[in-house]
Amino acid sequence: MKKENIRKILVIRFRQLGDSVLSSAMCSSLKLSFPQSEIHIVLNERIAPIFLHHPHIDRVIAFSETVNKNIFLYLKEIWRVVHDEKYDVIIDMRSTVRTLFFSLFSLATPRRIGHKKSYTFLLNRTALVRKKKIDIVEMNQHFVNFLSDIAPITPVRDFRLFVTDEERLQFRKYMVDCGVNFDHPVILIGVTTKILKKRWNLDYMKEIIGRIVAQYKNVQIIFNYAPGAEEETCRRVYNELGCPEQIFIDIRANSIRELMALCSNCSFYFGNEGGTRHLVQALGLPSYAIFSPGAAKYMWLPQNSTPAFGVDVSDILNDEELVNLSEEEQYNSIKPDFVWRQLCTHLECL
Numbered sequence: 001m002k003k004e005n006i007r008k009i010l011v012i013r014f015r016q017l018g019d020s021v022l023s024s025a026m027c028s029s030l031k032l033s034f035p036q037s038e039i040h041i042v043l044n045e046r047i048a049p050i051f052l053h054h055p056h057i058d059r060v061i062a063f064s065e066t067v068n069k070n071i072f073l074y075l076k077e078i079w080r081v082v083h084d085e086k087y088d089v090i091i092d093m094r095s096t097v098r099t100l101f102f103s104l105f106s107l108a109t110p111r112r113i114g115h116k117k118s119y120t121f122l123l124n125r126t127a128l129v130r131k132k133k134i135d136i137v138e139m140n141q142h143f144v145n146f147l148s149d150i151a152p153i154t155p156v157r158d159f160r161l162f163v164t165d166e167e168r169l170q171f172r173k174y175m176v177d178c179g180v181n182f183d184h185p186v187i188l189i190g191v192t193t194k195i196l197k198k199r200w201n202l203d204y205m206k207e208i209i210g211r212i213v214a215q216y217k218n219v220q221i222i223f224n225y226a227p228g229a230e231e232e233t234c235r236r237v238y239n240e241l242g243c244p245e246q247i248f249i250d251i252r253a254n255s256i257r258e259l260m261a262l263c264s265n266c267s268f269y270f271g272n273e274g275g276t277r278h279l280v281q282a283l284g285l286p287s288y289a290i291f292s293p294g295a296a297k298y299m300w301l302p303q304n305s306t307p308a309f310g311v312d313v314s315d316i317l318n319d320e321e322l323v324n325l326s327e328e329e330q331y332n333s334i335k336p337d338f339v340w341r342q343l344c345t346h347l348e349c350l
Contacts, residue, residue, distance in 0.1 A: 017275025025159035031056035171261035185350035190271025
């Protein structure tokens with residue numbers, strides 16, 4: 001197969017916000033290695049807008065929740081996509097039974113790449129990359145390396161997203177109207193999480209926020225939350241802290257593009273590890289995050305051109321100490337004093 005014959009590459013991602021953000025590095029690697037090719041990516045509809053204006057992604061194919069929940073609609077949409085486009089390469093980043101239908105309906109595609117599993121026989125290039133102790137960006141790069149016999153590969157680690165000046169300035173005006181003074185730093189704080197077992201001890205989080213308010217009088221704080229349970233938790237923490245004037249509790253992003261615009265107008269991110277933290281790093285915002293026991297820092301804190309730091313249980317406990325502790329006990333071993341000492345080194349630079 002010749003380089004010029006690779007005209008269209010399909011990347012199957014789906015999944016959550018953080019996974020999708022990190023996949024942008026692999027898409028950049030594909031585009032720089034095969035500049036004549038169109039790079040298409042499949043995402044869940046609510047995540048899809050993050051790749052607007054991305055120079056290395058030519059088309060975002062969004063699957064709605066309605067389609068994903070109905071197997072007949074799902075299969076019909078896959079059939080339509082692969083037969084309308086006729087891809088030369090498929091990279092199945094999920095490699096699940098459901099995503100394998102892209103390869104089943106496109107057996108004429110010369111390179112069908114993904115994870116090596118007992119049932120991924122429809123893929124003709126597979127790797128056991130999940131068993132290696134590497135970060136997600138490096139893991140994803142293994143899929144691109146399966147094309148190295150066709151053309152030299154340009155590896156990319158710098159996962160990036162893009163906000164227009166108009167989006168950034170429009171949200172900045174909204175923040176100013178809400179009382180934010182951009183002569184002083186603005187910190188976005190991830191107080192809570194959608195999945196509760198990933199949330200750092202809420203009393204510890206509240207203690208850290210209280211210390212920021214008390215020690216850094218010029219710092220302004222915005223809580224990042226989704227409507228519903230996350231918002232209720234954030235408002236409770238805000239009230240328990242005494243409703244400090246430094247916290248702008250009512251500033252909110254009503255869409256993922258608005259969230260990106262919010263991030264682009266902040267100075268720093270602190271809080272729980274998750275999709276928003278990956279988003280801020282891709283937008284050039286420095287961060288310090290707390291990683292739950294199920295999200296190892298070596299894997300989920302890949303380094304790019306933006307400073308990103310964090311703590312997980314391996315920074316506190318050794319393997320022998322971890323063995324006899326529940327995940328909750330492991331997580332609670334990350335104490336406020338430890339986090340505060342590290343966090344202050346970053347806050348002092350704002």
